[in-house]
């Protein structure tokens with residue numbers, strides 16, 4: 659079972675994990691969904707005590723949330739603009755009994771970051787700049803959207819309390835406010851942990 663393997667810290671390959679998804683979703687995994695190994699690191703960095711509320715900004719098929727909610731006592735919310743990905747995520751959270759995970763169908767620009775303690779970004783907006791890497795044709799992509807999302811995220815992060823944690827993975831484009839310090843890097847510096855200064 660996928661979540662037994664995660665709970666018991668058994669090594670599970672992405673190919674094995676991804677079998678929980680329909681084939682078309684599995685095929686997109688290498689480029690679009692967080693590798694299990696990375697998701698484990700991120701979840702352990704963000705959840706330093708039970709009940710920490712983690713937001714996955716652009717949560718796709720919920721792969722990070724499944725790993726995090728299985729492995730830790732954090733509360734994981736994914737927000738995702740593609741409804742069919744939200745539906746897949748929520749049915750898997752149900753199937754695996756993950757009461758500490760849920761996915762919401764929303765654009766990031768409607769989300770108040772103040773309801774969360776910690777944030778994860780896996781390059782969510784890049785498909786606006788690099789259309790060959792888009793997931794599908796069902797959302798409108800543009801450079802203007804990219805700029806709008808980056809500015810919105812920056813403005814939300816500005817208002818959060820000291821101690822707020824962010825992990826970015828392959829996400830150089832995300833503009834983290836100067837009030838956050840990068841305190842550690844992993845995975846050949848593709849994965850960064852940021853904390854708002856005290």
Ligand SMILES: C[S@@+](CC[C@H](N)C(=O)[O-])C[C@H]1O[C@@H](n2cnc3c(N)ncnc32)[C@H](O)[C@@H]1O
Pocket residue numbers: 689690691692714715716717718719720721722737738739740743764765766767780781782783793807
């Ligand atoms: C690279 S995938 C990462 C998925 C997931 N976080 C993971 O690591 O497995 C980025 C996701 O962000 C979503 N996304 C992009 N722009 C968004 C926006 N403005 N609001 C909500 N979701 C968005 C995309 O639909 C895509 O599913």
